[in-house]
Amino acid sequence: MRTRISVATVRGEFIQQVEAISGVNLLACNQCGKCSAGCPVGFSLDAMPNQVIRMAQLGVEAVLDSETIWTCASCLTCVARCPKGIDLPRVMEALRQIALRRGNDHLCATEIDPELIAEAPPTGNHRRIPKIHTLTWGTHEHALLPRLHAVYQGRRL
Ligand code: SF4
Numbered sequence: 001m002r003t004r005i006s007v008a009t010v011r012g013e014f015i016q017q018v019e020a021i022s023g024v025n026l027l028a029c030n031q032c033g034k035c036s037a038g039c040p041v042g043f044s045l046d047a048m049p050n051q052v053i054r055m056a057q058l059g060v061e062a063v064l065d066s067e068t069i070w071t072c073a074s075c076l077t078c079v080a081r082c083p084k085g086i087d088l089p090r091v092m093e094a095l096r097q098i099a100l101r102r103g104n105d106h107l108c109a110t111e112i113d114p115e116l117i118a119e120a121p122p123t124g125n126h127r128r129i130p131k132i133h134t135l136t137w138g139t140h141e142h143a144l145l146p147r148l149h150a151v152y153q154g155r156r157l
């Protein structure tokens with residue numbers, strides 16, 4: 001896909017909005033890739049975390065169509081690995097917020113098959129994390145995420 005980048009885009013409203021919501025300086029990212037290398041759900045992403053922030057820092061609004069912003073488990077692994085101290089989960093959240101404000105809802109928790117929810121691991125000590133977030137945890141063989149994707153593919157409202 002060819003993307004045209006201009007000074008107007010890079011200084012545009014979209015980037016300002018992402019930075020205002022997330023509190024992250026997008027241009028601090030030097031694309032080292034450490035976030036993507038350590039992401040535990042990287043196997044199921046359609047855009048790796050470093051690609052998400054690259055699109056965001058260049059004002060490529062197609063990033064809002066990425067499954068990755070909804071798949072990110074907010075596990076903070078990338079935050080721990082980032083040599084530039086970038087809080088990628090905050091960027092993901094900002095992108096979700098912008099997508100939702102544009103009416104681009106993605107997943108209705110009440111429509112999730114209760115049997116699938118029942119398979120989710122217990123919340124354990126992470127009681128403040130909604131149980132739906134724990135669906136993204138697990139080994140590759142047991143991860144529920146790809147199955148959730150299959151169930152909800154095409155259900156974007
Ligand atoms: S680890 Fe940090 S600096 Fe490196 S690509 Fe990811 S967000 Fe950018």
Ligand code: SF4
Binds near residue numbers: 038040
């Ligand atoms: S917070 Fe999201 S992007 Fe970062 S490592 Fe965890 S799942 Fe991957």
